Amino acid sequence: AVTRTFSIIKPDATRRNLTGAVTKMLEEAGLRVVASKRIRMSRGQAEGFYAVHKERPFYNDLCSFMTSGPVVVQVLEGEDAVKRNRDVMGATNPAEAAEGTIRKAYAESIEANSVHGSDSEDNAKIEIEFFFKPEEIVG
C-alpha cells in the first residue's frame, strides 16, 4: 500500500550542502517528497522528538547535535514507505551500513548519521504530526 513516513536530513548533512544529494537518493528509492521544510530545531523540540531515548546515554549529546544547525524535515510517500526509507538509509551505525545506502555514502558517525527515518507506521504518524500541520502535506 502507498503509505507515508517521516524523514529528517540532519545537521551534518545540511552543513555539507547535501540536502539535494540525500533527497535524490530518497526519490531514486521510489519515495516522493510530499512535505518539506528547513528548520532550526529548538532544544524543546529535540527533547520531545527523541523522548523515547531519554534514558539512553547518548540522549543529551543527540539533542545538542540535532539543534547544532539546520535540519530538513520531510514527509515521504510511497509503496511501503517506512521500509523503503529504512532500506535506503542503511544501518544506524555507518560502519554497518550497506553499499548504496545514504548512511554508507554520507554519514560521519553513529550520531552524525545524516538522516533519521521513522521505524514503524505508528511512529511515522506521530512524528509527522510532531512537525507538520495537515495542510502542509500535499500529496
Ligand code: CMP
Ligand atoms: P535516529 O534514527 O535519529 O534515532 C536516534 C539517534 O540517536 C540515532 O538515529 C543516532 O543518530 C543517535 N545515536 C547516537 N548514539 C547512538 C547509539 N549508541 N545507538 C543508537 N543511536 C545512537
